[in-house]
Amino acid sequence: MHPLAAQIDLVIVTPNHGLGLWMLGAFVLTFLGTRLVTRLIRSGRGPFRDVEVGGTHLHHQVYGILGMLVAGAVEFAYRPGSPGVQLLAVLFGFGAALTLDEFALWLHLEDVYWAQEGRKSVDAVFLAVGVGLLLVAGFNPFAGSGSTGADHAAFAVVLLVNLLLAVGTILKGKTALGVIGLLVPLVALVGVLRLAKPSSPWARWRYRPDSRKAERARQRYPADRRTRMDAFKDLIGGTPGR
Structure with a gap:
């Protein structure tokens, strides 16, 4: 070499x-x-x-x-x-x-x-x-990718699938899970399978406004929804103004 x-x-x-x-x-x-x-x-x-x-x-x-x-x-x-x-x-x-x-x-x-x-x-x-x-x-993620042509091809396929899963998760409004999924294989699969947030590009493209999925998304992620993570963000970054 x-x-x-x-x-x-x-x-x-x-x-x-x-x-x-x-x-x-x-x-x-x-x-x-x-x-x-x-x-x-x-x-x-x-x-x-x-x-x-x-x-x-x-x-x-x-x-x-x-x-x-x-x-x-x-x-x-x-x-x-x-x-x-x-x-x-x-x-x-x-x-x-x-x-x-x-x-x-x-x-x-x-x-x-x-x-x-x-x-x-x-x-x-x-x-x-x-x-x-x-x-x-x-x-x-690049360690142990192999040295033969077949190993490289298989590794490229795995990376491509993982990238598609991560992009799908981000499009569903789950940015954090999507970015982590770029580095940890198959983590983004969880985000892809779950319901998209109503304000996400995926919901705008795939959920008709009067569809059952759109209604479920609005109920699951209401506009005034507050989580412990939101409270932690307020503690670190300050409370947003109205």
């Missing part, structure tokens, strides 16, 4: 979990700190205020995007050793947290940070943390 190919296989099978831990730690701490600061600004307490440049509100995702760009560019251009690579992992985690904390603003192209639509930002952060924990724990 060519030495370069051997090195590539090594990177795929044994990722650097230590750097992942640095990145995940920076991500979590930055997100918690950001939510604390934004909640203080919202309540008018503390020394923090919104930043404006020329009368334009500067969202913190701008700093996050710049942080990720710098971390990526320096890593690709210079490939620093320790401790530089750990600092870049921290910078990337910092930038990713600031950026995902305003994920809802990407989708709606308006400031919905404290609106109900802004809860998508908290969902995105929770999903990122979940994926990060799986990666830091050493989960690797």
